[in-house]
Amino acid sequence: MNDFLCPKCREHIRVGDNIIFKVKNSRKQSGILLLSSQIGNYTSIKHPSFEIRNGEYLEFFCPLCNAPLMSDIHKNLARLILNDEKGKNTDVYFSQIVGEQSTFETDGESVHVAGADAGKYTYFKIGEQFKKYF
């Protein structure tokens, strides 16, 4: 099973089948959000009292060190480190927009793309380090 690490503190934030996040919605309310650790599975779990709306921008934070996970590639994309069963680290980018299904996994040489909305980011100016893949 893949492990997911915070890029800042490098601690484990996958527990069981879920990755644990602290998120802040556009009304500045904070909550805990669980996302599936399977890439391409966009199931999420949260408490019903924490309201998120489709299309809303969420800020994702590490639940352990509180670092914002926003990537330097695009403000809509958060970044995590994926540590696979062989111990290889890759970067995983996913959309912070509620309901937007786009995930990119890259080892710096190749990119694996998942999600129905992933194509959206190929049209953005997403920084030189990533642009060469599209």
Ligand SMILES: [Zn+2]
């Ligand atoms: Zn952290």
